[in-house]
Amino acid sequence: MAQTCPECEGAVALAEPVRLSEIAQCPDCSAELEVVSLDPVKLETAPEIEEDWGE
Amino acid sequence: MPGRPLAVLASRVRVEEKLILAELDRRGVPYEHLDTRQFVATLPPVQSYAAVLGREISQTRQLYACRVLEAAGTPTVNTADVIALCGDKLLTSLELSRRGLPTPRTAVVLSNESALAAIEDFGFPVVIKPLVGSWGRLAAVIRDPETARTVLEHRAALSSPQHQVVYLQELIDKPDRDIRVIVVGDEVLGAYYRCSPDWRTNVARGARSEPCPLTDELVKLSLETARAMGGGLLGVDLIEDRDGRLYVLEVNHTMEFRGFLAAHGDRIDVPGAIVDYLLAQAVW
Numbered sequence: 242m243a244q245t246c247p248e249c250e251g252a253v254a255l256a257e258p259v260r261l262s263e264i265a266q267c268p269d270c271s272a273e274l275e276v277v278s279l280d281p282v283k284l285e286t287a288p289e290i291e292e293d294w295g296e
Numbered sequence: 297m298p299g300r301p302l303a304v305l306a307s308r309v310r311v312e313e314k315l316i317l318a319e320l321d322r323r324g325v326p327y328e329h330l331d332t333r334q335f336v337a338t339l340p341p342v343q344s345y346a347a348v349l350g351r352e353i354s355q356t357r358q359l360y361a362c363r364v365l366e367a368a369g370t371p372t373v374n375t376a377d378v379i380a381l382c383g384d385k386l387l388t389s390l391e392l393s394r395r396g397l398p399t400p401r402t403a404v405v406l407s408n409e410s411a412l413a414a415i416e417d418f419g420f421p422v423v424i425k426p427l428v429g430s431w432g433r434l435a436a437v438i439r440d441p442e443t444a445r446t447v448l449e450h451r452a453a454l455s456s457p458q459h460q461v462v463y464l465q466e467l468i469d470k471p472d473r474d475i476r477v478i479v480v481g482d483e484v485l486g487a488y489y490r491c492s493p494d495w496r497t498n499v500a501r502g503a504r505s506e507p508c509p510l511t512d513e514l515v516k517l518s519l520e521t522a523r524a525m526g527g528g529l530l531g532v533d534l535i536e537d538r539d540g541r542l543y544v545l546e547v548n549h550t551m552e553f554r555g556f557l558a559a560h561g562d563r564i565d566v567p568g569a570i571v572d573y574l575l576a577q578a579v580w
Contacts (some may be wrong), residue, residue, distance in 0.1 A: 260314060293428050294388070295429055
């Protein structure tokens, strides 16, 4: 499924099945994007990394 | 099976989470995806899930979500106690040293002001690490007093009180690699080398993954370490010195395994093993 990057309007391909909160990277501008809705599929810029993120 | 569904805690669905969710779909196991950013619980909490798998990237949200879920009687993988222990490098080190497990020489100083003298006593080179965090973020190798002073000044400017705690560790002279061992319950699933000329050999920093053979020593040390942390699904990070001695560096409670997959391909089914373990904990 092809979507449009909200940062640069480049094409972002998402593999099926698309999942809520899935993370994708725009191949044009390298923005990290998050799937915020499924019907319709909508991408937003993913949250910035936080101090306590990790494994 | 079920009464209640399983749940997977995750605010970011990355490669690993997609593989786990796909495995649950494949088996037809009912589950909900719980985004911790929308997590609300009124006390006393009630049990809604047969078991919960924590794949949350924020340690704080994951820890408190698991505390609430456990209070409702829900089995969590991993447990909140395991998350609290693995998520804090000092608590991990204390437990490793209490059990006599091999780990690099470690010290802690509770203020940046006292740290310079402590570092000079400890000896160079030394690694300074934040207590919480992953992927080698804000970790630094210090080889001389001038660098120590500079790093401590930068740390003093950070707002978090935890950054005023100085955790020091001996820099082990190792080959350009470390070892990630994946432990599932009482079993070592496999291991891989993370190879990089950078002293931080995190896959998230571009380290290359290669299969690591399982030796008796490696398996024994990894299982003892996992048990020390309370068990569950754990990524045990080991390093070897130039003489081949193994040391436990840290234990990861929400392990990433894309590096493992890059090293082993589909010969070892990590998502399958995770789902098997989760199902074994479930109270339907």
